[in-house]
Amino acid sequence: xxxxxxxxxxxxxxxxxxxxxxxxxxxxxxxxxxxxxxxxxxxxxxxxxxxxxxxxxxxxxxxxxxxxxxxxxxxxxxxxxxxxxxxxxxxxxxxxxxxxxxxxxxxxxxxxxxxxxxxxxxxxxxxxxxxxxxxxxxxxxxxxxxxxxxxxxxxxxxxxxxxxxxxxxxxxxxxxxxxxxxxxxxxxxxxxxxxxxxxxxxxxxxxxxxxxxxxxxxxxx
Ligand SMILES: [Zn+2]
Numbered sequence: 250x251x252x253x254x255x256x257x258x259x260x261x262x263x264x265x266x267x268x269x270x271x272x273x274x275x276x277x278x279x280x281x282x283x284x285x286x287x288x289x290x291x292x293x294x295x296x297x298x299x300x301x302x303x304x305x306x307x308x309x310x311x312x313x314x315x316x317x318x319x320x321x322x323x324x325x326x327x328x329x330x331x332x333x334x335x336x337x338x339x340x341x342x343x344x345x346x347x348x349x350x351x352x353x354x355x356x357x358x359x360x361x362x363x364x365x366x367x368x369x370x371x372x373x374x375x376x377x378x379x380x381x382x383x384x385x386x387x388x389x390x391x392x393x394x395x396x397x398x399x400x401x402x403x404x405x406x407x408x409x410x411x412x413x414x415x416x417x418x419x420x421x422x423x424x425x426x427x428x429x430x431x432x433x434x435x436x437x438x439x440x441x442x443x444x445x446x447x448x449x450x451x452x453x454x455x456x457x458x459x460x461x462x463x464x465x466x467x468x469x470x
Pocket of ligand 1: 308310311406447448
């Protein structure tokens with residue numbers, strides 16, 4: 250089962266996070282869209298425990314207040330090695346330069362709950378088979394998580410319903426890796442796979458995204 254959490258700020262920008270849980274009420278959270286309290290409340294009402302958190306990348310709008318989950322559930326935070334430092338550094342996770350959130354960073358005392366990876370890998374969590382795809386691009390450690398049996402892929406800020414994600418004017422974006430990460434999606438997943446991005450509409454198919462993918466230009470080059 251999947252529960253979509255949407256955090257809408259000022260009626261324009263919205264932030265997504267996702268909870269994938271099994272029949273034993275064990276859940277995996279993908280990013281937290283800055284609403285840790287709301288997510289925890291929902292889990293409490295539904296008797297759900299968050300055992301693990303998968304981070305698509307280290308920008309503050311995906312990781313804000315992660316300590317709340319560690320305190321409540323002792324959750325393990327999975328993140329690409331190249332994005333680990335941003336958990337603990339408000340300048341890297343960009344909260345230092347945004348108004349919404351003032352200099353948030355994870356306290357280093359929680360490092361024991363952080364589990365990093367560097368390579369493409371498969372993992373079983375709560376009986377879900379997950380392919381970890383470290384891609385870079387949007388951030389050095391941007392990672393896609395593919396749930397094999399459910400045919401869902403979580404792509405962070407790389408691919409949205411109406412085209413590619415945040416590719417320009419962001420510190421540490423590597424546009425070459427970014428473009429490769431989109432090509433990777435099309436090369437490895439079929440049209441029925443559902444896409445769950447960090448912002449805007451979610452749960453659309455690859456085919457739907459392709460209809461108006463601005464990134465098409467990349468393939469026509
Ligand atoms: Zn974002």
